[in-house]
Amino acid sequence: MKRNTWQREAVREALGSNEGFVSAQSLHSTLRDTGSPIGLATVYRALADLAVEGEADSLQSLEGESLYRACTQGQHHHHLICRNCGLTVEIEADAVELWAQSVASEHGFTQANHVVDVFGLCAECTVQTRLAR
């Protein structure tokens, strides 16, 4: 049976108070910085659970790290993510869903999953980057 612990709650909350996607590692250090003695393994476990339960969204960064974010929509959706600050916009794309399914079945593939995410620089980071040069 599943139990409620302050650790899980802490992870849920830390995730919720974050704008964009974060890695398990950085979430862990954020928690430690705020005085929580939570363990790294626990953060990984909590995030994995949240992802399974649909309370969190996960994706792989371009570098291959797993990133998590509190999920605001129940349904399947995709993301527009800022490479620089992690800001994320959830996007729906029925057209893309249909496209993925049809491409798969056209080639005889079944049980199709798809990974569709757009990475870029958000408006703010675009400005900052320009100024930096």
Next chain:
Amino acid sequence: MKRNTWQREAVREALGSNEGFVSAQSLHSTLRDTGSPIGLATVYRALADLAVEGEADSLQSLEGESLYRACTQGQHHHHLICRNCGLTVEIEADAVELWAQSVASEHGFTQANHVVDVFGLCAECTVQTRLAR
């Protein structure tokens, strides 16, 4: 200046004689099995170079491993990949390209990249999976 070595050539060839995406590790052991004394670090380096030069395609597997494949089309494209055997079909999706660009700019994002890949079971693996049960 860039030099031509048999190692690079061996990686290029091993990659070319492969149907689907392969990891650097498995490409390395394939090479070793055929008697080549090539080093693992060299395989990683060669693959990274090929990817930069556009001679190879790379993507992250669902488990976070980097996979490579000889690139047959020069242009940008996406993949339909069998989760089981690695068989890959290159797909073009102008509609998806346009969608990604417009979604990004609608939200003020610039320099948009996108990750669009479909994973599934190819026809053959679908049959095998059914038989296995």
Next chain:
DNA sequence: TGTATTATTGATAACGAATCTCATTACTGT
């Protein structure tokens, strides 16, 4: 052709993300 230059190699160490182990802790139903 010989030689100096220097890119490349490869064994190994190092790294980082993620998972596993297992003794300890602390939820929860009774």
Next chain:
DNA sequence: ACAGTAATGAGATTCGTTATCAATAATACA
């Protein structure tokens, strides 16, 4: 309150990948 047992966490472990650095070998040029 108590027993049963899910959850925790420090640390070890695994695995993919990158860095180190001395040795090697591809190239330019005399």
